[in-house]
Amino acid sequence: MVSVDDVSRTYGRRRALAHVTLQAGRGEVLGLFGPNGAGKSTLISVLSTLLRPSSGRVRYGSHTSDDTGDALRGQIGVLGHDLFLYSDLTARENLAFFGQLYGLDNLDARVAEALRLARLTDRADDRAGSFSRGLRQRLALERALLHLPRLVLLDEPFTGLDDDSALVLIERLRSLRERGTIVVMATHDFDTAEAVVDRAICVDRGRAWPVAPGVGSLRERYRRTLKERD
Amino acid sequence: MQFFRTVLTIARKDLVIEARSRELAYTTLFFAISVVLVFSFSFVVEGVALTDAAAGILWVAIAFAGTLALGRTFERERQGDTLKALLLSPVERPAIYVGKLLGLLLLMTAVEAVIVPVIGLLFQAPLGRAPWLLVGLLAAGTIGFAAVGTLFAAMLIRAQSRDVLLPVVLYPITVPLVIAGVRGSAAIFAVEPNLAMAQAWLSMLVFFDAVFLTLALWVFGPVMNE
Numbered sequence A: 001m002v003s004v005d006d007v008s009r010t011y012g013r014r015r016a017l018a019h020v021t022l023q024a025g026r027g028e029v030l031g032l033f034g035p036n037g038a039g040k041s042t043l044i045s046v047l048s049t050l051l052r053p054s055s056g057r058v059r060y061g062s063h064t065s066d067d068t069g070d071a072l073r074g075q076i077g078v079l080g081h082d083l084f085l086y087s088d089l090t091a092r093e094n095l096a097f098f099g100q101l102y103g104l105d106n107l108d109a110r111v112a113e114a115l116r117l118a119r120l121t122d123r124a125d126d127r128a129g130s131f132s133r134g135l136r137q138r139l140a141l142e143r144a145l146l147h148l149p150r151l152v153l154l155d156e157p158f159t160g161l162d163d164d165s166a167l168v169l170i171e172r173l174r175s176l177r178e179r180g181t182i183v184v185m186a187t188h189d190f191d192t193a194e195a196v197v198d199r200a201i202c203v204d205r206g207r208a209w210p211v212a213p214g215v216g217s218l219r220e221r222y223r224r225t226l227k228e229r230d
Numbered sequence B: 001m002q003f004f005r006t007v008l009t010i011a012r013k014d015l016v017i018e019a020r021s022r023e024l025a026y027t028t029l030f031f032a033i034s035v036v037l038v039f040s041f042s043f044v045v046e047g048v049a050l051t052d053a054a055a056g057i058l059w060v061a062i063a064f065a066g067t068l069a070l071g072r073t074f075e076r077e078r079q080g081d082t083l084k085a086l087l088l089s090p091v092e093r094p095a096i097y098v099g100k101l102l103g104l105l106l107l108m109t110a111v112e113a114v115i116v117p118v119i120g121l122l123f124q125a126p127l128g129r130a131p132w133l134l135v136g137l138l139a140a141g142t143i144g145f146a147a148v149g150t151l152f153a154a155m156l157i158r159a160q161s162r163d164v165l166l167p168v169v170l171y172p173i174t175v176p177l178v179i180a181g182v183r184g185s186a187a188i189f190a191v192e193p194n195l196a197m198a199q200a201w202l203s204m205l206v207f208f209d210a211v212f213l214t215l216a217l218w219v220f221g222p223v224m225n226e
Helices: A040-047 A091-101 A107-117 A133-145 A163-179 A218-229 B002-021 B023-043 B053-079 B082-088 B093-122 B131-155 B162-189 B195-224
Strands: A002-011 A014-024 A029-033 A055-060 A076-079 A151-155 A182-186 A199-204 A207-210
Touching (some): A002 A040, A014 A040, A014 A199, A076 A133, A091 A107, A091 A133, A107 A133, A133 A151, A133 A163, A163 A182, A199 A218, B002 B023, B023 B053, B053 B093
Parallel strands (some): A014 A207, A151 A182
Antiparallel strands (some): A002 A014, A002 A055, A199 A207
């Protein structure tokens, strides 16, 4: 269970998150939806331990980032909006580099499997910089999942993916859910995300609240929620 | 062990990238040689170099080329936001710092291996007079400069005017290092060399290194947290 308890985060005088409280349980895919600049990426950064909350706290099970440190980061996988890939390294070298940082054993086999899941086996020795955005996105996702994290944080994971790749990503997220991984995903892609999101959270002007259940598509319910809050 | 494994992994990654692009090696080398050549036209008159000019130009070239390399090394980490990925990995933050520092040191050493003989040639600097002392001065000066520079370059990675800010914050702090390097080298290159004085400056450089490295290892983690 990941719990965000009354978390606020400010950048100077600007408040990016304001008293956000939410939880995500084992095997749950939580969707964060909201307009640009609403605070979704800041929330992802706080959950990833990259940013400290200005107030409030985040709990990972019974721990906080302060009392577990390095070990906790080894349980988190992050796919950022920037893809965290070295464009001058090949796909295989990128995966192997991060695998070494995470101290993974049986690394060659894990890298080969990750390349297969990213459907990049035949381009494993091409530089990541030569890939299209969609291919890099697929590689970056497998990089984030290489160490089998228990908490996966995805910021706009569908960016640049074609229909086929988006379906593969959805299947990948479902398999993570079955494994008990907690997935928190910030996205604008309602139609694609609806197929996999268990619970949706609306983030706007730094505040977060659940998208209202009821009839209609996720997009309609999100708009309704946003309107009610206005 | 894990600490050193991480250091080597990061340094090796930087070297692999550099070996492919050769961008840093070519630009820093070209810049350093240009500096030495330009100064040689001013400070070498009728084949005779001005007193202490070789030592000064050597350290100016190292400082300028090092600053150039620092900026570009971290620009690479900024492009894919990969510094963030390093910070997200379950490794000790100081190991990331030392890994970046080691990669930079190897690059600066390669540049120095070229410019030192060039300076010896153009300024008739007696490089063979106390070679190990000179190597010691160069190594200690480079470590100190890179230690401070790596820390500041990492801190400024998200600053918009980082290219301007880096020299502004780096040079005032590394001035004692550069002065120690210049005076130590000048003591070796002088017509009447004073090797005891050069050793004293080397001791001072080692002291600076110890202080700068300790401070950098101590503050790198906290400053990278935000």
